[in-house]
């Protein structure tokens with residue numbers, strides 16, 4: 001199958017998506033190079049999840065095009081799916097199963113079999129830091145442990161590109177940091193390209209090589225965290241950048257009020 005003529009690992013070209021009268025994405029053009037952690041920022045309803053769903057082939061675009069790992073998401077979805085991992089905004093691990101059972105399910109979903117598969121699952125348990133509790137039901141885990149398991153599940157087949165929608169929402173600072181370290185390890189260890197959405201300015205600053213801020217489906221600005229801060233002012237923080245380009249006020253700590261209620265991970269599994 002032909003590769004698209006792009007040297008970017010993820011590229012969108014004037015990508016638009018409408019839901020009836022709502023224009024969720026409006027001519028979004030982005031280029032993400034390989035081994036980059038790219039952050040999509042924007043207030044609720046800006047179109048972040050819609051962009052991820054199109055890039056993971058779960059939703060068709062209304063117009064425009066996008067390629068992932070060299071394949072067109074609309075024309076070559078099977079090729080794209082083989083090369084990506086996806087951690088959705090809603091829970092993807094099953095609380096009534098153990099970590100090992102969840103990983104075994106993901107492995108069969110990805111067509112992994114036999115001894116190599118068992119070794120891959122062991123490695124994933126280690127990567128997620130879940131060795132002591134791999135045989136316990138996931139509903140007994142903390143939010144951070146569940147998220148780490150979900151990242152391990154989504155990367156079992158060693159995808160080229162990993163998509164995560166609000167990966168650390170609802171996590172405490174320690175758990176959040178451990179998810180960050182796992183993502184940095186995937187980038188540096190295997191050159192994985194990672195696209196994530198976040199509301200968390202500290203996360204965007206610490207983790208992301210490049211950021212795009214979306215506002216009402218449109219690209220407001222794109223650049224490295226440092227370049228964006230410099231554009232706003234000499235002592236600007238990323239929160240200042242966000243406010244400047246999205247027109248939305250943040251709470252102290254760089255969060256939105258509504259986010260806190262969005263994801264009660266451990267609670268919802270109970």
Ligand SMILES: Nc1ncnc2c1ncn2[C@@H]1O[C@H](COP(=O)(O)OP(=O)(O)O)[C@@H](O)[C@H]1O
Pocket residue numbers: 019022023024042043044045046047048049050051
């Ligand atoms: N399946 C859908 N049907 C109708 N409207 C939708 C659907 N999904 C998203 N939207 C709308 O599209 C816009 C962008 O949503 P979304 O991509 O979820 O934003 P974000 O993830 O940035 O919060 C919002 O106005 C949302 O209400």
Ligand SMILES: [Mg+2]
Pocket residue numbers: 048049050089165
């Ligand atoms: Mg969303």
